[in-house]
Amino acid sequence: xxxxxxxxxxxxxxxxFSGVISSVLKGKxxxxxxxxxxxxxxxxxxxxxxxxxxxGESFVYTMGHYTAPWGNEIRVxxxxxxxxxxxxxxxxxxxxxxxxxxxxxxxDRSLGMYFLFLNLMLGAILALIYTNDIFTAYVFIxxxxxxxxxxxxxxxxGPVYVAATRYMIMSxxxxxxxxxxxxxxxxxxxxxxxxxxxxxxxxLMLRGEYHIPLLMVIILITAGLAIKSGLYPFHSWMPAAYxxxxxxxxxxxxxxxxxxxxxxxxxIIYRVVGKDTILGSDIIKVLFAFSVFAIILGSxxxxxxxxIRYMNAYSSVAQIGYVYMGIGLGSxxxxxAAMFHILVHAATKSLLFISAEGLxxxxxxxxxIQELKGAGYRSRLAGIGFTVGAFSLVGxxxxxxxxxxxxxxxxxxEDPRKVVLVFIVIAISTLLNAIYFVRTVIIIYTPAAASEKxxxxxxxxxxxxxxxxxxxxxFILGLFSGPFIGAIKQGIAMFQ
Amino acid sequence: MSKIxxxxxxxxxxxxxxxxxxxxxxxxxxPEPMALEEREKxxxxxxxAYLEQIPDVGYSYEKAKAYHYIYRILxxxxxxxxxxxxxxxxxxxxxxxxxxxxxNNEVSRRYIEKGMEETGAVNIVAxxxxxxxxxxxxxxxxxxxxxxxxxxxxxxxxxxxxxxxSQKEIGMKEDVILQRVTFILSPxxxxxxxxxxxxGHLSPGGGFSGGAIIGGSLIxxxxxxxxxxxxxxxxxxxxxxxxxxxxxxxxxxxxxxFFTGANHLNSHIPLGTPGDIFSAGLxxxxxxxxxxxxxxxMYSFYALFSKGGx
Numbered sequence: 119x120x121x122x123x124x125x126x127x128x129x130x131x132x133x134x135f136s137g138v139i140s141s142v143l144k145g146k147x148x149x150x151x152x153x154x155x156x157x158x159x160x161x162x163x164x165x166x167x168x169x170x171x172x173x174g175e176s177f178v179y180t181m182g183h184y185t186a187p188w189g190n191e192i193r194v195x196x197x198x199x200x201x202x203x204x205x206x207x208x209x210x211x212x213x214x215x216x217x218x219x220x221x222x223x224x225x226d227r228s229l230g231m232y233f234l235f236l237n238l239m240l241g242a243i244l245a246l247i248y249t250n251d252i253f254t255a256y257v258f259i260x261x262x263x264x265x266x267x268x269x270x271x272x273x274x275x276g277p278v279y280v281a282a283t284r285y286m287i288m289s290x291x292x293x294x295x296x297x298x299x300x301x302x303x304x305x306x307x308x309x310x311x312x313x314x315x316x317x318x319x320x321x322l323m324l325r326g327e328y329h330i331p332l333l334m335v336i337i338l339i340t341a342g343l344a345i346k347s348g349l350y351p352f353h354s355w356m357p358a359a360y361x362x363x364x365x366x367x368x369x370x371x372x373x374x375x376x377x378x379x380x381x382x383x384x385x386i387i388y389r390v391v392g393k394d395t396i397l398g399s400d401i402i403k404v405l406f407a408f409s410v411f412a413i414i415l416g417s418x419x420x421x422x423x424x425x426i427r428y429m430n431a432y433s434s435v436a437q438i439g440y441v442y443m444g445i446g447l448g449s450x451x452x453x454x455a456a457m458f459h460i461l462v463h464a465a466t467k468s469l470l471f472i473s474a475e476g477l478x479x480x481x482x483x484x485x486x487i488q489e490l491k492g493a494g495y496r497s498r499l500a501g502i503g504f505t506v507g508a509f510s511l512v513g514x515x516x517x518x519x520x521x522x523x524x525x526x527x528x529x530x531x532e533d534p535r536k537v538v539l540v541f542i543v544i545a546i547s548t549l550l551n552a553i554y555f556v557r558t559v560i561i562i563y564t565p566a567a568a569s570e571k572x573x574x575x576x577x578x579x580x581x582x583x584x585x586x587x588x589x590x591x592x593f594i595l596g597l598f599s600g601p602f603i604g605a606i607k608q609g610i611a612m613f614q
Numbered sequence: 615m616s617k618i619x620x621x622x623x624x625x626x627x628x629x630x631x632x633x634x635x636x637x638x639x640x641x642x643x644x645p646e647p648m649a650l651e652e653r654e655k656x657x658x659x660x661x662x663a664y665l666e667q668i669p670d671v672g673y674s675y676e677k678a679k680a681y682h683y684i685y686r687i688l689x690x691x692x693x694x695x696x697x698x699x700x701x702x703x704x705x706x707x708x709x710x711x712x713x714x715x716x717x718n719n720e721v722s723r724r725y726i727e728k729g730m731e732e733t734g735a736v737n738i739v740a741x742x743x744x745x746x747x748x749x750x751x752x753x754x755x756x757x758x759x760x761x762x763x764x765x766x767x768x769x770x771x772x773x774x775x776x777x778x779x780s781q782k783e784i785g786m787k788e789d790v791i792l793q794r795v796t797f798i799l800s801p802x803x804x805x806x807x808x809x810x811x812x813x814g815h816l817s818p819g820g821g822f823s824g825g826a827i828i829g830g831s832l833i834x835x836x837x838x839x840x841x842x843x844x845x846x847x848x849x850x851x852x853x854x855x856x857x858x859x860x861x862x863x864x865x866x867x868x869x870x871x872f873f874t875g876a877n878h879l880n881s882h883i884p885l886g887t888p889g890d891i892f893s894a895g896l897x898x899x900x901x902x903x904x905x906x907x908x909x910x911x912m913y914s915f916y917a918l919f920s921k922g923g924x
Contacts, residue, residue, distance in 0.1 A: 119877055127876065131869045134756060138861040141763060142854050181749040183875035184732075187721045190749035231767045238760050245753070257753035261760055268764045298700070305707050308716035318716070334703045 119177075122169040125162040126194050126202070127179055130244045133159055137237035145229030149220075152233035156210040159240060163206055167199035171605065176612045178250060187314050193250035197457065197609025200602075201381055202247050205374050208464045209240060212373065215472035215584030216366030218577070223364065224272065232272050239265035239370070243378045252300055252390060253310045255382055259296065259346070263289045266375050269367040270359050281358035288355040292345035292379075299338030303390075306331050312389045319392055336391055336399050343383040344405070347376040349442055350412030353435045357419075360431035365475035368427065369468035372434045377460045380441055384453065387445070388613035397448055406446025406536070410543050412439025417550035425485045426474045429554060430467065433511060436547060437463045440526065443540065449532050450610060455525035457606045462510065462518035462595055469588035470507040472581070476500025477562055480575040487558055492566030494559075497575050501562055503585035508555035510592045513548050518595030523548070525603070734885035734894035735815035743820075744897045744904075748868050751900075755907050759861055762911040769918040789838065796838040803831030811905040815894040821901040825908025832913040841921070853910050860906040867896055867903075 136155040140148040170176065176195030183189070213220075213236065224232060242261040249255045266289070271282035304310060306328040307318035322328050345352040360368040387396050396402055416436030423429040437459070444456025474485075480497035481490050494501025510517035523544055530540035577585070595602065708715040725742055733741035743751045807827035814820030836844045874881040886893030 124873065124876070127869075127872060131865060131872075134752075135862065135865045135869075138756075138759065138858060138865065141759075142858050180876045181872045182745070183871070183881070184746050187719075188724055189746050189875075227770075228767065231763060234763055235760070238756060241756075242753075251750075253747075254750050254753065257750050257757065260757045261753060264757065264760045264764050268760070268767060271764075271768060302703065302707070304717065306716055308719040308721065328706065330706045331703050334699070 125166045129159045129162040133241035140234040145226035148230040148233040159206045163203040191250040192248040195612035211584045212369035214580040217580040235265040235268035270363045284355045285359045292342040296342030303335045347379040357431040361427040369471040373464040373468040409439045409442035413547045451529035459522035465591045473500045473503035494562035506589040512551045521599040740815045758911045792838040814901040815897045821904025825905035828909035829912025860903040864903045
């Protein structure tokens, strides 16, 4: 085995270990360690991606001395490596973008704690991406949930507790459903490793045994992960959780945490239950129906909001809806579009949250959209960042969001029953997105009174880097989407 | 054209123009518009206080009250529905303890038949959780650690704030009966916990159960003698160092084991004779590490909830 095959395992262990060490470090040191480890993880994941792309085959890494049905395993294919690289990259940029805010608002001990949660979360997200074992997935879902809760409540003010409690209740409900699903699945198949479960499920489907428990497993696992990622009827925790937490937390929560659950769901669809079984059940239609509501009602919610962070949060509801619409199409092309949109949204929504923070700093720490008048002139980079992110999510050509909308539309043409609905939904949603995003962009570029113009605010080197790189990533996803879509296609092909 | 109209302000275009100009929000009327200066004055220019003023998303108290009964009824109905569905599914599951069940396959057969030989542990459960599936257990002990850290962050008073200094402040009394019983009981509990941990690979028990016993005896000790007594040997520093050493050791030891296993190298960890106290390779030290984490977590939960600090 090549040495590079160890890298996914190293990246998980390094981030978990640094999380443990952060508990005794002083704030600044923990922060530097966290950023350094995040950088190391990016390099390791990128090397893994290059290796997997060059060999064109996925590989399985045994966690210990025991092989498939007995011990734990992680599995690395192109899709896993790409997602891990991209997610760790977005996480580093989100942390850098909110760095000034973190240092200002958190006292020394809380800062150390923040990076403890962050590092453990990075390890958990990586483990969720790479795992080949459904129970390992559950364990790391737990870590992810508690870490996310910590990231929300680290600010320690009134509304944050409410938001964190709400998040905790909904998220634990999701974990509980997932766990019950895993239990039933183990009872009827006798395995916990994904390939073995898939084999057993195929056998059971052939013989027609345990039909109802299997259906229930699909429902429970899908519902659990949908609640945790905030699909429309279960989105009520999202606005407060994203709206009141620190900008880095909002960026990471909406960009990465909910996406890691969706990635796990995609993995379960292909590698645990099997695509044919999922298509045979009606759950995919339910997901499609929910996603349509999510896209429309999330955008309507965003239009009603006056707080820029809440607007971003409701826009996340709509974008999560897009991802589930891709899954709900039930075709390979739909899944590719969903996966590409996961990447686009991770990069874009983090950019929006961080730029919104820059704009609000330039307007006397207000978050009300109406009071951000002229903020684009006072904090130029944040204004540009917000505009880029907004245009990307509206779906204007040259930006990443355009490519994902085109991919959804093209994927829908394969299914004559859904194509009209998908086209109408995309059209309406683009219009609604344009209403609230373009309106905000117009407001931040409306010149304010001359006295306020002079209040220029600097973002700091880290913040500037983050916004610039995020904006660049948006353009790269929009202009050179070919390699990304190619890699996603290759990765999904490896799943089967 | 329409600008000539008298009630232009109230026409659709008038509203649209004002809305684009950002003057007011047509789609959502503010129930009580408050000027920026007024709000800043109320918040005393304090950023954090200002944050707290932003109303929570969702509904007002009156509205929530009106929906209260509907929520209750719906909750019960939902609960009954979910319970009913799950029970219905249980009806289709294989019967409990049947030899032909899907769970009785090659996986459990190898655990039972070869477990002792391969892991060196007489207690097969210890062999399963700390050797066959050690990665899960690593995650599980990290769950405990991160949960304790989250509670520490949530409940620990700030750096400057003072915590309760004496037992009386948190409403505890000196209880002679309790103290005498604890005096006899707690050393035995400690010893029993240590026994359960050290014999985890030989008999039922292990890090999780032994750690819980030790944590329980720490809580009992603290309840009867107060935390001046317990701070003689257990402070927040101890908690941090113990969890750091235990989890750090677990991480490094298991990383070594995973690395050698995946790369098909010999790990050079002797398995010893099954049944001896020093046997089963890494399982004994890992049990100790898990035990320390569990004991510290249990005690710290109690301490944080009772006085806001360890």
